[in-house]
Amino acid sequence: MGVPRTAAIEYPYGRLLGQVGDKAGQEQVLLETLSVLENARRPGELRNLEFTWPEEPKNAKWQPPEMSPLIKMYLEEIRAARRG
Secondary structure, eight states: OOSSEEEOOOOOOTTTTTTTTTTTHHHHHHHHHHHHHHHSSSTTEEEEOOOOOOSSSSGOSOOSSSSOHHHHHHHHHHHHHHHH
């Protein structure tokens, strides 16, 4: 089973709507995505969104400064399971 329609964007992993705190830019990406989903004419249609990341994607800092509580709990469970 394929994807019914896709709006693709060349943004770094974890930043699909844009830069943190850029409300206007995020809103533009979201509205354009909704337009693609609304106006797709056939199953499997793919449209690339014409947005450009303002820096080299490899330089984007997408990791938060602290580990999320869920990831921390998951890692603690793995460590406990390894200890037996």
